[in-house]
Amino acid sequence: MNALTPLPEATVVPMAGDCALLPDHALFVGLCAAEQERIAQTFSIHRFNDGAPILLDGAPMVGVIQSGALARVSRSGIGMQTVGLLLCGDLVSPAGPRTSGVLAMALDRTAIFGTSAEHFRALLREVPRLQLNYLDLVATELQATRGWYTMLGRKTAPERVASLILRLSRQSIPGSEGLIDLLLTRDRIGSLLGLKMETVSRQIRAFSKAGVIEMHSPTKIKVLDKAALVRATGDIWRETSRL
Amino acid sequence: MNALTPLPEATVVPMAGDCALLPDHALFVGLCAAEQERIAQTFSIHRFNDGAPILLDGAPMVGVIQSGALARVSRSGIGMQTVGLLLCGDLVSPAGPRTSGVLAMALDRTAIFGTSAEHFRALLREVPRLQLNYLDLVATELQATRGWYTMLGRKTAPERVASLILRLSRQSIPGSEGLIDLLLTRDRIGSLLGLKMETVSRQIRAFSKAGVIEMHSPTKIKVLDKAALVRATGDIWRETSRL
DNA sequence: CGACTTGTTGACCTAGCTCAACAATAGTGG
DNA sequence: CCACTATTGTTGAGCTAGGTCAACAAGTCG
16 A cells, blocks of 8 residues: 555554464465464564664565554655655555665654565465465555556645545544644655645645644644545546546 | 556567467566466467457456557546556556456557466466566566656656657557557547646647657657657656755 | 548646745754 | 754745647548
């Protein structure tokens, strides 16, 4: 699931103590006890601080986000572009053979249940069922990514911002009722959505003035009128009839 | 590889008669004779006419394009959007579990070496090596798609059109030296690139006037100055320094 | 030949970028 | 604690790429 993918409702059970070896995630469905055991031996929870690159001894990793959030950033020259956002329950994958400078970075204190890409490859060979699950996830992600970016290329600024807020609203700050953390500066939101910082700021303020959201601090907001936000994404009436 | 993916140099050997069972494609590398045999039993060449949906008895198919080209179109309501382009050597995959109204359509007389998605699934279970290859391809495609759309969201109209022409220039009409077929109407190119028909027309004409391309008919063009086109894609100096 | 699809061109308008000033916030060292 | 600086966010005033509307040309197919 890439940036803002609207589909996947996160379904992570927080490692229920002694009863389950693995979190409840699509990656692990349908595995027998022995297979689960094998995976549990290799996988473990890794924690990253805000801003830390998601690497295990300098190598990429594969896993499932348990808490926190990641940004996929791409370095080209001096500049840095945010090209994707991964939230709780999303699969972290090393983005294919050609990593091409794209790197995952923690946006918060983040816990990932996973292992190194290398070990994961070995696991895939050993556990065919895991391979099928992984393939499904990657294929689904491909589909979602395609869909998302196809829309993104055609969305207006307010539509993009609404989509992002909606995606983030799945993940509210624990405790504080409905309050969500944007996690990113205006500049990085812009980089993610293909907009300029100023435009992002204007759109967020516009939603605030319209009473759709409430701003507590620049990065902490609360959604007041979810229906309005959904409408603002423009996902429904995109019937611009093209041949 | 999705729409316009710039990377993948097609490497398809045209089923060299009796010596090779399978075409030379990344999907089939590293397979033993028995495995190749097994796959060759299931896979076969299917031909589609211009405009035909890529289906086998109404079901989606998986395969490798041998000649011709496909468009990925998405029906929403009445309208039809072109959301991707697959050329010779590209993998045709059923786009994940949720096909969500996206369908492949032949743009030309097109030959695909493949089988139904269902049979392919069975094959994957039988031939682990095929599964690994397929996983690699899907992961690579995911990566390429992500990269492509990330850029697309930020590219200007001339940059988008230049990218498309460059992608298509890999596939020149056999015989006619360097002449390429756009395969799509202006409207559909617009739909693919997120531009309006008029804008596409203007950009193509601009390239023509600048002497970068030569127009023989609206859909048949020849690239005169490839370097200029490459420059026009803006891929190189995209150092807009963002944090 | 006439009807229909596809492409071209011009005139205009608007969303979002650019530039620029300024406000709010968070550190930091005295 | 306060000044001092750096980062991040806000707001306004133009400017421009590309969308919109509209007329027309060029193929194309019966």
